[in-house]
Amino acid sequence: MKQSEFLKLVMPFKDKVFRVAKRMLVSTEEAEDATQELFLKLWKNKKSIPKYKNLEAFAMTVTKNYCLDRLKSKQAGNLKLVHSNYKEKETPLEKKIETNDAVSKVHEIIEGLPEQQKLIVQLRDIEQYEFHEIEEMLNIKQTAIRVSLSRARKTIREELIKQHNYGVS
Amino acid sequence: MELANIEKLLEKYLNAETTIQEENQLRNYFKNDDIAPHLEEYKPLFSYFEESRNDSFAQDLRLNTSNKKETRWKWMSVAAMLILFVSAYTFINKKKEYEAREAYAQTQEALQLISKNLNKGQQIALNQLGKIEHNQSKIFKNPKQ
Numbered sequence: 001m002k003q004s005e006f007l008k009l010v011m012p013f014k015d016k017v018f019r020v021a022k023r024m025l026v027s028t029e030e031a032e033d034a035t036q037e038l039f040l041k042l043w044k045n046k047k048s049i050p051k052y053k054n055l056e057a058f059a060m061t062v063t064k065n066y067c068l069d070r071l072k073s074k075q076a077g078n079l080k081l082v083h084s085n086y087k088e089k090e091t092p093l094e095k096k097i098e099t100n101d102a103v104s105k106v107h108e109i110i111e112g113l114p115e116q117q118k119l120i121v122q123l124r125d126i127e128q129y130e131f132h133e134i135e136e137m138l139n140i141k142q143t144a145i146r147v148s149l150s151r152a153r154k155t156i157r158e159e160l161i162k163q164h165n166y167g168v169s
Numbered sequence: 170m171e172l173a174n175i176e177k178l179l180e181k182y183l184n185a186e187t188t189i190q191e192e193n194q195l196r197n198y199f200k201n202d203d204i205a206p207h208l209e210e211y212k213p214l215f216s217y218f219e220e221s222r223n224d225s226f227a228q229d230l231r232l233n234t235s236n237k238k239e240t241r242w243k244w245m246s247v248a249a250m251l252i253l254f255v256s257a258y259t260f261i262n263k264k265k266e267y268e269a270r271e272a273y274a275q276t277q278e279a280l281q282l283i284s285k286n287l288n289k290g291q292q293i294a295l296n297q298l299g300k301i302e303h304n305q306s307k308i309f310k311n312p313k314q
Contacts, residue, residue, distance in 0.1 A: 035230075146184075150183060
């Protein structure tokens with residue numbers, strides 16, 4: 001497989017990989033490193049690419065595992081993921097979010113969710129994957145995914161209502 | 170879209186029972202500016218999702234970086250092999266030289282021994298010759314007297 005063929009194959013989901021990594025690792029730089037790492041891994045194992053039924057789902061699984069490993073090693077190294085990490089490099093998107101307080105609040109709420117719920121919200125509400133695709137990526141039953149997602153959505157909503165009422169009163 | 174329908178969809182949404190299509194209906198509804206006041210709190214949620222989807226990976230994918238590392242390893246191994254060969258070569262050379270020197274010294278010693286013995290032999294022979302001459306002269310002188 002040539003590099004150009006490979007790139008054509010992976011380009012459609014490189015942004016998704018990046019966003020999922022960023023959701024989990026919080027910092028943009030970490031997410032960029034993770035994305036590079038992932039595609040390098042895929043490129044090195046290009047011979048086995050035809051074996052995967054759904055390369056995108058496989059890439060997501062690898063991304064998830066990689067990010068979990070990173071998080072674990074960070075905790076082991078006593079490096080906490082703090083919000084200052086997130087602010088270190090401002091992308092246009094983050095600036096836009098800052099202008100809208102309520103929207104940035106959503107970001108914070110999602111940040112506070114348990115790791116798995118965060119990931120499922122990302123995959124469903126932002127990347128808009130079907131449940132059977134998420135099932136394949138995370139190796140979790142659809143029913144369990146729905147339960148997690150429902151919990152996450154309700155939590156976000158409750159937090160937003162709290163915020164909303166606070167703003168009004 | 171009918172408000173009742175949106176409310177129903179929202180309930181399904183919270184229970185994670187909506188399809189992607191239905192979720193898109195909700196998205197479209199909350200994109201509008203005239204949202205029912207009691208649903209206002211959902212608006213930042215859907216606009217956040219919308220904005221998040223625009224975040225993209227700005228870098229180029231670097232697929233060759235690892236090759237650099239690999240080639241570095243290759244060069245290092247080549248250099249190591251070279252050093253090994255050169256040192257082995259010089260070691261063998263030195264050893265040969267040493268052996269040659271040793272052989273030379275041994276031959277020299279042997280030759281020295283031979284020449285010493287030869288010299289000794291010559292001396293003895295000369296001495297004997299002198300004696301013979303002496304005796305001879307004695308013998309051949311006397312009859313003439």
